[in-house]
Amino acid sequence: MKLGIVGAGVFGIAAAIELAERGHEVTVFERGSVPSAQASSTDVSKVIRRWAYADNETYVELVERAAINWARWQQEFESPVYHKVGQVRALPDWGPESPMRRSVEYLQGRGASIEILTTAQARKRFPRLVVLDSDTHVYDRWAGYVESALAVEYMARMARDRGVRILANTGVRSVDESPESSQMMLDDGTEHTFDRIVVAAGAWVGRLVPELIQGLTITRQQMLIIAPDRPEFFAPGAMGVWSIEVASGQWYGFPLLRSGYVKVADDATGEQIDPDVDRGGTPEFARRAMGFLRKRVPELGAGRLVAGRTCLYTNTPDDHFVIDWAPGSSRVLVAGCGTSHGFKFGSSIGPVIADAIEDRDNPLGRLFRLGDRFAGGAAARDPRDKGFLHSAG
Ligand SMILES: Cc1cc2nc3c(=O)[nH]c(=O)nc-3n(C[C@H](O)[C@H](O)[C@H](O)COP(=O)(O)OP(=O)(O)OC[C@H]3O[C@@H](n4cnc5c(N)ncnc54)[C@H](O)[C@@H]3O)c2cc1C
Structure with a gap:
C-alpha cells in the first residue's frame, strides 16, 4: 500500500519502520525538524518501567517486548540510548490494596525480581535520597530509561534505511478520504493521495481529527534541568531512576544524562493548555520543584538550575492510547494519545499500528480501539492522581 504518516514522534516513526519492513511505500510528514523540539517524544529522557501496569497483560507484554527491542535496535545505533540503571520508588501507601503493591505482587508472581527494601537498605543504597521511615521503597533493577530525543533521531535513520521518505518542515493542514483513497492537504496547499493515512500528530491530533477533541485533555507537564555540584553522586551506577510519591503527586528524576545535567x-497532572504553548518553564514550578528537592534530594536542591521546560501529555479518558480508525473512517488511522507513559513502547508498538492499518486483529491492539471510550467526554483530572497508568515515572 501507499501510506502517508503525519508526525515524526515516536508513534509515527515506529509505525513507519514496521510498515516499511512489511513492504509498504511509506512517507512521513513532519511539520518541524526530525526530531522536532515541539514533540513530546523529544524531551530528553523517558522512564522504562514495568510496574504501575498492574495485571494489565497488554502493557506488561508490550513493555517486555520493548525492552528486548530497544536493546536489539541500539546495536544499529551510533551510541546506546537504552540504559538499564534500575529504579527505586518511595511509596507512602503500601496497603494490601494499594495499586503499586498489587502491581509489584503481580510482577513477582510472574517471576520478576522486584525488591521491597527495608528503610536501612534504602538509606544505604540510595544515600542521595532522604528516606522516610514511613515510606516503603521498592526497587526494580530491570527498569531504566531511554534517551528519547536521540532514540527518535536514530529510529528516523532506521526508517530511512528501510526506504521511508521523511519530509521535515512539511506540515499537514487536513486529511480526508473517499471510498477509493485518502487525501492529505499540506500547509503549502498541495494535495497528496494515499491508500491509507496514519495520523500520529501527538497533542495536535484533534486539529486533524476533530471528533477526538471531546475526549482529550492536553496538559502542561514541567521539568527542570539541574547541574549538581557533585555530578559523581548522580552518575549512572551511583544513582538510577528514582520516584517519590507525595500527597500532591509524584516526583521523579534520572541519573546524570550525557549533557552532564x-x-x-x-x-501531577498539569493545567490544560493549547498544544502551541511556549515550551519554557514557569518560575512557580521551579520554586516548587527546588523546594521539594531541598527536602528529599538535598544535593540536587543545592544544584544550579539550568533550565525549566514544558512537555505535553495527550490524555485520554482512560489513559489508554488510541490506535484505531478515526470515527466513521476506514482509511485514516489515529496512532498515539500516549498520555504520560507512551514513549517506552516506541520499540514494540509499530507492529500493533501496522496490524491496524492492514486490518489484522492483534490481541495487543484491542485495548487501544476507540469503541465508546470517548463517549463520556474527557475525564475530570485530579492533579494528585498518582494513578496507575497515569504515571510517567
Ligand atoms: C513530561 C513528560 C514526561 C514523560 N515521561 C514519560 C516516561 O517517562 N516514559 C514514557 O514511556 N513516556 C513518557 N511520556 C509520554 C511520551 O512522551 C508520549 O506518550 C510520546 O512521546 C507521544 O509520542 P507521539 O508520537 O504520539 O507524539 P509527539 O512526540 O508529540 O509527536 C507528534 C509529532 O507530530 C507532529 N505534527 C503534529 N501535527 C502535525 C501536522 N499537522 N503536520 C505534520 N506534523 C505534525 C509534531 O510536530 C510532532 O513531531 C512523557 C511525556 C511528557 C510530556
Missing part, C-alpha cells in the same frame, strides 16, 4: 519532573 540531571532531569527532574513532576507527574
Whole structure:
C-alpha cells in the first residue's frame, strides 16, 4: 500500500519502520525538524518501567517486548540510548490494596525480581535520597530509561534505511478520504493521495481529527534541568531512576544524562493548555520543584538550575492510547494519545499500528480501539492522581 504518516514522534516513526519492513511505500510528514523540539517524544529522557501496569497483560507484554527491542535496535545505533540503571520508588501507601503493591505482587508472581527494601537498605543504597521511615521503597533493577530525543533521531535513520521518505518542515493542514483513497492537504496547499493515512500528530491530533477533541485533555507537564555540584553522586551506577510519591503527586528524576545535567519532573497532572504553548518553564514550578528537592534530594536542591521546560501529555479518558480508525473512517488511522507513559513502547508498538492499518486483529491492539471510550467526554483530572497508568515515572 501507499501510506502517508503525519508526525515524526515516536508513534509515527515506529509505525513507519514496521510498515516499511512489511513492504509498504511509506512517507512521513513532519511539520518541524526530525526530531522536532515541539514533540513530546523529544524531551530528553523517558522512564522504562514495568510496574504501575498492574495485571494489565497488554502493557506488561508490550513493555517486555520493548525492552528486548530497544536493546536489539541500539546495536544499529551510533551510541546506546537504552540504559538499564534500575529504579527505586518511595511509596507512602503500601496497603494490601494499594495499586503499586498489587502491581509489584503481580510482577513477582510472574517471576520478576522486584525488591521491597527495608528503610536501612534504602538509606544505604540510595544515600542521595532522604528516606522516610514511613515510606516503603521498592526497587526494580530491570527498569531504566531511554534517551528519547536521540532514540527518535536514530529510529528516523532506521526508517530511512528501510526506504521511508521523511519530509521535515512539511506540515499537514487536513486529511480526508473517499471510498477509493485518502487525501492529505499540506500547509503549502498541495494535495497528496494515499491508500491509507496514519495520523500520529501527538497533542495536535484533534486539529486533524476533530471528533477526538471531546475526549482529550492536553496538559502542561514541567521539568527542570539541574547541574549538581557533585555530578559523581548522580552518575549512572551511583544513582538510577528514582520516584517519590507525595500527597500532591509524584516526583521523579534520572541519573546524570550525557549533557552532564540531571532531569527532574513532576507527574501531577498539569493545567490544560493549547498544544502551541511556549515550551519554557514557569518560575512557580521551579520554586516548587527546588523546594521539594531541598527536602528529599538535598544535593540536587543545592544544584544550579539550568533550565525549566514544558512537555505535553495527550490524555485520554482512560489513559489508554488510541490506535484505531478515526470515527466513521476506514482509511485514516489515529496512532498515539500516549498520555504520560507512551514513549517506552516506541520499540514494540509499530507492529500493533501496522496490524491496524492492514486490518489484522492483534490481541495487543484491542485495548487501544476507540469503541465508546470517548463517549463520556474527557475525564475530570485530579492533579494528585498518582494513578496507575497515569504515571510517567
Ligand atoms: C513530561 C513528560 C514526561 C514523560 N515521561 C514519560 C516516561 O517517562 N516514559 C514514557 O514511556 N513516556 C513518557 N511520556 C509520554 C511520551 O512522551 C508520549 O506518550 C510520546 O512521546 C507521544 O509520542 P507521539 O508520537 O504520539 O507524539 P509527539 O512526540 O508529540 O509527536 C507528534 C509529532 O507530530 C507532529 N505534527 C503534529 N501535527 C502535525 C501536522 N499537522 N503536520 C505534520 N506534523 C505534525 C509534531 O510536530 C510532532 O513531531 C512523557 C511525556 C511528557 C510530556
